[in-house]
Each structure stands twice: as structure tokens, then as C-alpha cells.
Amino acid sequence: MNHPTMDHRGPEFGDITTDILAKSKQLFQTSGDVIIYPSSGTGAWEAALTNLFNPGDKILAFETGYFALLWKNLAQKIGLEVEWLKSDWRHGVDPNQIESALKNDQVKAIKGVMVIHNETCNGITSDLRSIRQAIDNANHPSLFLADVVSSLGTTAFNQDKLGVDVAICASQKGLMMPPGLGFNAINEKALNYSKNSKFSQPYWKWDRIIEMNKTGYYPYTPASGLFFGLNEALDMILEEGLDQVIERHRILGEACRVATDTWGLDNQCLNSSEYSDSTTALIMPEGHNADELRKTIYNELNMSLGTGLGQLKSKVFRIGHLGDMNELMLMGTLSGVEMGMQMADVPFNKGGVQAALNFLAENNKANMS
């Protein structure tokens, strides 16, 4: 990213964009188009909705947690009607509820189902395959929109196989980048559907960008500095191999949970099949404040843990284990948490770090050639 700024209308930039777009398709596993915006994930959410729908359209959303809530609020603010399936921020999307809501919609008023694949606020990963199945079981024409902001490059995701019409992502999580790039990966159904949208937010419109992307350019000034980083990030992921990257996250996620189970802290995610391999959100013991613990660890050990968001504020803290992360980095992180809890007089069972270390050592031993 320290590359000198390049003429974004010059010949070299066109080649870089063309290369990036081809590799991005491999990452999303789509034969459709990948649109990259100079935006955060929130911009990419807005882009997806304003490209597809019309003011007053109805969409279906599930309350997995804070980010589902923010996306739902955004949808309402731009004039969409949202059928909101409420939940307790401790479970992923319930496909049965999606299926019945769609079956009840006999006039097919619902135009889109939007879900967060990995809820970053509570470390809960929903099963996209069952949600796709639910939409199909209801025989409903609704579009399927999935936010993969904190799951792309950490958790198995194959857009074409899952029949996700629009996948929304951002640069700052599994892509190991600073914030600043937003993504919409879209299939042909979504692109065709977008032709009837009456929202008038020209900056986000897919068709203009797709047209210019054909030669590697953008209708506006792209975030060219970040493109150099993205190019490298995509190379790193593809060189390691997507399956290996996902497997590395699975092992690191499991090692983290071995430690947290030993400590005796409750995982905010109640269903073990929905544990996230990107983040683990832990509930503080009664009478203890998560942000006080985070403050101690930040001030004394110079390590920053994720805060509890929305209704989880001060009740949970989060350990991130995604992106450019390896076993020793995770062990450093877990050591910081265990030390910090002792320093802050938080009650816990010692030995989480040792248990995670044993788990990783045994796992490596089994895979040694």
C-alpha cells in the first residue's frame, strides 16, 4: 500500500484492477461480478439494497445481533419495509422461521431475505445452506442477500453453490486490510433484477461500474492505494489455498474455545454448531464489567480486545482470531486475556492457555509428516 499513487486512468491500473477482479471472483467463488467501492461495509450494505429494490419494497431479516440490527435500520431508513424476525443474540438464523415467513407470504410481497453470515458482535455463524434450502422449500422467488463481512476468507463460503444472489463484504476482516473497501458480489439474477430499481443513488449503481470494469477502470476515482493492498491480500489467500485458510481458522477458533471453556467463561453463542471461527464473544462473570477488563488489558499489556456492542455493552468482550493470524499469535492473545483476568481479579479457572497449547501441539503432531 506504500506504492506511489498511480494514474487510475493509466494503462497499468487497468491491468491491476482486471487481475484483482478475477481473483476476487475466486475468493467469493462466483462466476458473477464483484463490485468494489471506496466505502466501509455499511456503504456496501446500502449499495446492495439501493441497487436491487424500490422504495416501499418488503424484505425479511433475522435478528442475529448488532450488525443485523444496523442493516435492518439502514433498510428502514432508505424506505424499505422490513419483516423482522426477532431473536436473542445467542442463536444464528433459524431457517424454519425463514421458511414459514416466506410460506405465509402468499402474495410474494417479500423481495429479499437478508442475513449476516457471521455476526461479529457475538461470534455466531449461521448456516447459509439451510437458509437457501428454506427459501427453496417455500418455493419463494425472493432474492438472497448475505453479509460475509467477517466470514469471507475465514469460513467456508461458495456464493454460486449457496445460491447467494448478493454477498456484501468489507476489506478490514478476513481480507487483512485496513478499512476502506466495500464489496458487492452479485450473480446474474441480481444484476437483472437491479434493472427495475427506482432508487436514485447513482454513486452505488452497479451497471455503470460493471461497464467500466470491463477495461479495468472506474467511473470515479477508486481507492487505488488500497487496491495494492487488496492485490497482495488476495495473492496471500490464494497462495495459501482457500481451503487451507479456512482450515487454519477452524483450528484457531477451536483452540480459542478450548482456552475459554477451561477458564469457565460462557460463550455468547449457545449452539456449538454455530461457533464462529472469526470471533469468540465471552460473557463476563456476574458483577464484573467487560470494558473494565478490556481497559486493564489495553493499558497494562497493550492488547486491544473487542468491546460488547449494543445490548452486549460491558457484558461481553470479544477475542478476534481471523485474518493474518497464526498459532503463536493466538497463544499470545490468549496469554494476554488470562494474565489480564488475573490482574483484574476476574474469577476464572486457570490453565486455559496451557489447554489451548496442548490442543494445538497435539493437532500439529497428528499432521506432522
Ligand code: PLP
Ligand atoms: N457487517 C458485519 C458483519 C460487520 O462486522 C461490520 C463491521 O464490523 C459491518 C457489517 C459494518 O461494516 P463497517 O463498519 O465497515 O461499515
